[in-house]
Amino acid sequence: MSEALLVQEAGAAPVAAPASGARQFWLRLRAQRAAAVAAAVVLLLLLAALAAPLLAALAGQDPDTYHPDLVDSAAGGVPIGSFGGISADHWFGVEPQTGRDLFARVVYGARVSLGVAVAATVLQVAIGLVVGLAAALGNRWIDQVLSRITDINVALPLMVIALALLAIVPPSFPRPVLIALVIGGINWAGTSKIVRAQALALKSLDFVSAARLAGRGRWSIARRELLPSLAAPVITYAALLFPVNITVEAALSFLGVGIKPPTPSWGQMLTEADTWYQSAPTYLLIPAGLLFVTVLSLTVLGEGVRTALDPRAASRLRIGTGREERGERTKERAS
Amino acid sequence: MSQPSVISRRVATAAAVSLALVAGLAACAGPKSSDDADGGSGGSGTSGKPQKGGTLTVLNSNPQEDFDPARLYTSGGGNVPSLVFRTLTTRNRENGAAGAEVVPDLATDLGTPSKNATVWTYTLKDGLKYEDGTAITSADIKYGIERSFAAELSGGAPYLRDWLIGGADYQGPYKDKKGLASIEVPDDKTIVFHLNKPEGEFPFLATQTQTTPVPKAKDTGTKYEEHPVSSGPYKVVTNENDGERLVLERNEHWSAETDEERKAYPDKIDVRSGLDSAVINQRLSASQGVDAAAVTTDTNLGPAELAKVSGDKKLAARVGTGHFGYTNYIAFNPKVKPFDNPKVRQAISYAVDRSSVINAAGGSSLAEPATTYLPNQKSFGYTPYDHFPAGGTGNASKAKELLKEAGYPKGLKVTLTHSNDKDFETSPEIATALQAALKKAGITVELKGLESNDYSDTIHSASKEPGFFLAHWGADWPSGGPFLAPIFDGRQIVKDGANFNTGFLNDASVNKEIDEINKLTDLDAAATRWGALDKKIGEQALTVPLFHPVYKRLFGQDVKNVVISDWTGVLDISQAAVK
Incomplete structure (x- = not known):
């Protein structure tokens, strides 16, 4: 999904009334079956990632131990047995050449892949909020400067900059942290644009004017009046950014600048597996399948969150066109 | 609504057609390999008596850059270069350990050492000719070595510079017309090297392309690589993109009587480089069309590819195994x-x-x-x-x-x-x-x-x-x-x-x-x-x-007379035949 599209969709939500309570949100989210299933899958994956050492111990394996006896050395190191050596001991089979347990590597890999994506998303939201709010609330000069910086940020080619940055930073710096910083630091412009647009619209509403007339400071207004109303579009946008961040980490590791061995990540596993697609297909299919399921679930969940937060916008996007609604409004005003 | 289905139908038809084509090609290839099985032992490409003719295709990842005997850094004269450039001595073109021996090429023997192996004397064979029919002289070998000292023609191994007296300071024949005094040519057939220390392994060094004769009149400096004058069984007909595509055809003036090492069975050698290693191995394993008569001189089977090949007996018979030091x-x-x-x-x-x-x-x-x-x-x-x-x-x-x-x-x-x-x-x-x-x-x-x-x-x-x-x-x-x-x-x-x-x-x-x-x-x-x-x-x-x-490399199903020495560990294309 292109970034421009994300901005457009999330930003298309009209200035909503302050969120009508967490309970209502949950009810609306649960009502959508696809989103509920997606949420369950995401929750399961997050739990698996958190409990990686526990799960690996349960399987009696760890991600780094070599098992030379489980691969056919004379045949290039292909796993012995069908389906990549899947057995009672090795639930997902073993890695070609090394014989390392794939189940353990996949759950440990989930930690890196999901962890990096969570951290990067948090960073994108935090930077976006600060920059967007400052632009909306500051004077014209500050707004001009920050908006131009945001435009430049939009224009930066994420992959190219990330490749360059990751190549020059010394290898002693922890890679997962670095990748989260790079993705978060380069790709925050979308959040910032949404926040600025929403905050500018909210600024002119009565409750904000009232607060201003009461003599409250700018940051107090931002915190107490604007932030709660910004929650819906920002959470929606974040939910859509998250799967994008997972794929960016996978792509960087696939290109060889991401996570360094022996730390497993799904993207890094895909890199190692790409030559094996014919002789040991399960090696490629397992991380690829997990990546697919994760990104799909998160995207469905993101859509669900948006619908739950703003059912009016969602139903308009799904069924009708803007013209119909505007027509209705005109009718209302006329009557 | 109708548009998408039309497109998908078209795509499906195209896929079906290409599948049919592949099947047809496979069917065509079938009888050929069974002919081999009748004539020789098993269906492998190595069987059958090698004969002259045909085109051998070489599928490589690295181009034959700087195809100039002064600039090439080779072990034993190289694989493709050795088809065009003869040297004082060369590697023995035999399988295994025997192939690690050094043998005479342009010279009559491995050289005569004297003065505690600091002086090496070589005599050239009779009847040696370039591709234009002119005679090869020992002065041309001296000139060829001197060229390799020119800064603009650098790239070769450092040994000549280190070993020849005055080598460290010599700037090459373009700057220093007098030449290198430590290489003497008393007559057209004799060349004498004076070294600054004993080097019993000089015959090994003499296999490198720097000892290839270069006629001074034909030297075009850095442009010489586009059309070097051949002393070997093939001459360069085409050299595109600095050795990415190299087409070699027979040198009519080369005589097999003066060359015991090169067999030169094919009429034409077509070297195509710049290919991805996965593509090379895929094409060699499919062995369709011109790829049936193809080899590679620089691409090994990777672990995953080996895993695939080991499961296929027919394919495994087309893998050459070699050891390089x-x-x-x-x-x-x-x-x-x-x-x-x-x-x-x-x-x-x-x-x-x-x-x-x-x-x-x-x-x-x-x-x-x-x-x-x-x-x-x-x-x-x-x-x-x-x-x-x-x-x-x-x-x-x-x-x-x-x-x-x-x-x-x-x-x-x-x-x-x-x-x-x-x-x-x-x-x-x-x-x-x-x-x-x-x-x-x-x-x-x-x-x-x-x-x-x-x-x-x-x-x-x-x-x-x-x-x-x-x-x-x-x-x-x-x-x-x-x-x-x-x-x-x-x-x-x-x-x-x-x-x-x-x-x-x-x-x-x-x-x-x-x-x-x-x-x-x-x-x-x-x-x-x-x-x-x-x-x-x-x-x-x-x-x-x-x-x-250990090197494992595929070759096409029509390739015969596969020779892999312990010197290079790689199939020697001067021995390969496609008929």
């Missing part, structure tokens, strides 16, 4: 702590798990365990030794014991530097396998991967060299000399510039023995001494030999 090893810099302590180096030698390293390198079919620095071939003087026996999977308890003696009872934390190239030699997977093995001995290894150029600069810089890194070394010719001297001769330590003596060994007795062996002109006797020297140096544990690679 090459060692992959761990190198220590004893100037860096804690590797100054021999016990630490020994502990690591004991802890390595060669079976997992070999698996990481592609498995037992693509790598053989090494405990000696010299390759495991007779021509190198291979003398088996295993000073710090680690067994197949490492001896962790012995390693721990040594670490305790060295003052590290609680283990050790070290950094292993490697390259990020995906070459299965000094690459991350080898480093990771070592990391896992050393962990068992209480040694925590941190990995430091460097990009290709950075890696090569760092490990060959006397000031920046890391303490513990992966390295590899290959032979310029199959002998212990070019293997041991650059790495262990104390006088070859280079402070500024590329240093290969990575262990900074400067042992008077080692230096003296190297000088003594260089005086020997009996190559077998020299080999034995190189082997003994290797065993002696090995006691210092400055390196941990890991494995010697």
